Amino acid sequence: MALLDDNQALPVPDSEHVERTVQALRKALQRIPFYAKYVKPPALGEATSLKDALAALPLLTAAQVRPTLPKAWLPDGRDGRAEFAMGKLKVVETGLAEDRIRLLWDGAWWRAQEARALRMNKTAAAALDGAFGAYREAVLWIPERGTGSCGSGDPEFEERLEGNRLHLNSRQDPTFWSEPVMTRMLDELARHATVGLLADPFYLDVLARHASAQRRSLDVRGFVGLTRGLTTTAHRAGLKAVCPTAETVQIYGAREAGVLFVEGEDKLLHHAPFTTHIEFLRASVPTPGAVDVALVVVTTLDREVQPLVRYVLGDLVQVARAPSRFTTVSPIVSVEGKLADALLRPDGALVTPGAVDRALTEASPRAYQVVQTDAQSVSVEVVEGSLEAVKAALAPLLVGMTLTARQATAIAVEPNGKYRVSRREGLGTSYERFEGAER
Secondary structure (H helix, E strand, C coil): CCCECCCCCCECCCCCHHHHHHHHHHHHHHHCHHHHHHCCCCCCCCCCCHHHHHHCCCCECHHHHHHHCCHHHCCCCCCHHHHHHHCCCEEEEECCHHHCEEEEECHHHHHHHHHHHHCCCHHHHHHHCCECECCCEEEECCCCCCCCECCCECCCHHHHEECCEEECCCCCCHHHCCHHHHHHHHHHHHHCCCCEEEECHHHHHHHHHHHHHCCCCCCCCCEEEECCCCCCHHHHHHHHHHCCCCEEEEEEEECCCEEEEEECCCCCEEECCCCEEEEEEEECCCCCCCCCEEEEEEEECCCCCCCCCCEEEEEEEEECCCCCCCCCCCCEEEEEEEHHHCEECCCCCEECHHHHHHHCCCCCCCEEEEEECCCCEEEEEEECCCHHHHHHHHCCCCCCCEEEEEECCCCCCCCCCCCCCEEECCCCCCCCCECCCCC
């Protein structure tokens, strides 16, 4: 089946999505040693619906995957040692705390499915097809190609090139970027003739504010794809000030599963065909500040090494009440952040990081982080904002909780380079608040 229509503008709807998912399930359960050892396969005959087949399987978590690499995840007949030696595969780590996962990384698979998914957005599709000149891409997130330090400086421009992709960043924590480093990044966007910029919104926000201080713009001709982190209201405002012409596209993906959803012209994020099947486990408790919240569970369809079956990403989303466009999976309104970062009220309600950010829109702090360390109290650090305004904005969401606030000069990123607008400490991550999540 062709994955793109004749003019290469957009992916075609996958009319065989259900059948493709059943085939992927059967293939993974039969060929991957991990499932043979830990999972009792359901009957996948024609009389079995996809929903029933999935419901018969347990949820898969990062904790179960971590100790089993690499042999348990290679299909029968694959020579893992040879593929590692040739650089076709490598082991990488991603995620936070108990959701941290070690995975087999197949860069060729990632790039292919990423380019296909980007075509779901019309501006990105036009950019890929040369509407803004030869397609050249820059990325700005946790460094993946070479590293720099305060003493050694950055790898040279050519060392950070990977085909038509330029890796702008070689330093883990953007709060420690120097002005010369950020100016170098701005210069390189122009030097590279960047058409598409893919960026973690926190990393991009640091660069955008430097550009604003220098009265410069981001030289991006086509689109900016925001991915790998929660985009806050402050991030959007900072980016709009220095990049008013390039379209901003929200992209929701996971390194272990591929690109899952891409924003369309209707501002909803639509499910990318041919790469995954998604289940939404709806919240069974109140979610103040957010509607139709669900936990995302993913089954990969075209991932040959380490295919995932009913894998819990740990992400929360708002599911849209709108028809599916490319597959049978509903679109989403927003990515709400990690379940591990949602605040848990004494009455059992979950407050998502997305709900926290929307509540703080009017208070408009430059940056912030809300931290819950026990069942009754929450503290918030605020950068360049009114403490009283922040507390007043959050109070309706955090009913029954004591809220304290203090000023901060900056919000530190996690050891893996991620910025979290909220986090919950010592209270665990439970799936029992979601329908169908019994394990």
